[in-house]
Amino acid sequence: MKQILIATKNRGKIAEFKQFFATVNVEVVSLLDLEEPVPDIEETGQTFEENAALKAEEIAQMFNITVLADDSGLIIDALDGRPGIYSARYAGEPTDDKANIRKVLDELVEVPASERTARFICVLAIATPGEETLFYKGYCEGTIRTTEKGENGFGYDPIFIPQGYNQTMAELSPEEKNKISHRKNAISQLEKGIHSR
Numbered sequence: 001m002k003q004i005l006i007a008t009k010n011r012g013k014i015a016e017f018k019q020f021f022a023t024v025n026v027e028v029v030s031l032l033d034l035e036e037p038v039p040d041i042e043e044t045g046q047t048f049e050e051n052a053a054l055k056a057e058e059i060a061q062m063f064n065i066t067v068l069a070d071d072s073g074l075i076i077d078a079l080d081g082r083p084g085i086y087s088a089r090y091a092g093e094p095t096d097d098k099a100n101i102r103k104v105l106d107e108l109v110e111v112p113a114s115e116r117t118a119r120f121i122c123v124l125a126i127a128t129p130g131e132e133t134l135f136y137k138g139y140c141e142g143t144i145r146t147t148e149k150g151e152n153g154f155g156y157d158p159i160f161i162p163q164g165y166n167q168t169m170a171e172l173s174p175e176e177k178n179k180i181s182h183r184k185n186a187i188s189q190l191e192k193g194i195h196s197r
């Protein structure tokens, strides 16, 4: 079976990539599967593209193979696009999903329902040593609830209601999320060979 190394330590992402790639018979290997632990890669970029490239290129160089990386996050209009590239560490480090959610909800207390629009973004970077890195981008539009709901998924899923739904992303089954998510939409671009940069 073919394998793809994904430069992530996020268990939520890994579970989703495993589902996507199972349909094309590709086995997903992540940084959590390696015998030698890989140090955390500093995400010093100013854009999702830069951070995705940093992760993909560093691991590709390290193992001299093609590597996929995912840099993603939540963009909230009423917060001028925050948490954005800082989504993982919005409430500080180490990453704490619950604290991140609390911070976002606190910042939005006064914001009325009609102004709680947001979108998830996922930028995938594919790096191969000696070749130009390719990028694929996907979005998922929605709104931010005032309280958490649902147990599935990860990150900001319990407060994000995808457009056209009345449940949060965390109330959807993994299969349902994987049909509409930003990550799914980025993978579709990858499958179609439509790179964004």
Ligand SMILES: O=P(O)(O)OP(=O)(O)OP(=O)(O)OC[C@H]1O[C@@H](n2cnc3c(O)ncnc32)[C@H](O)[C@@H]1O
Binding pocket: 007, 008, 009, 010, 013, 043, 070, 071, 072, 073, 074, 087, 088, 089, 095, 097, 100, 120, 153, 154, 155, 156, 157, 181, 183
């Ligand atoms: O860098 P890696 O190791 O891949 O893992 P990470 O969790 O640090 O990942 P990012 O740097 O891309 O930060 C993305 C954050 O955005 C949020 N996020 C991304 N995709 C999400 C999704 O599908 N559902 C909910 N939250 C998501 C979540 O809080 C992530 O921690």
Ligand SMILES: [Mg+2]
Binding pocket: 043, 088
């Ligand atoms: Mg990260």
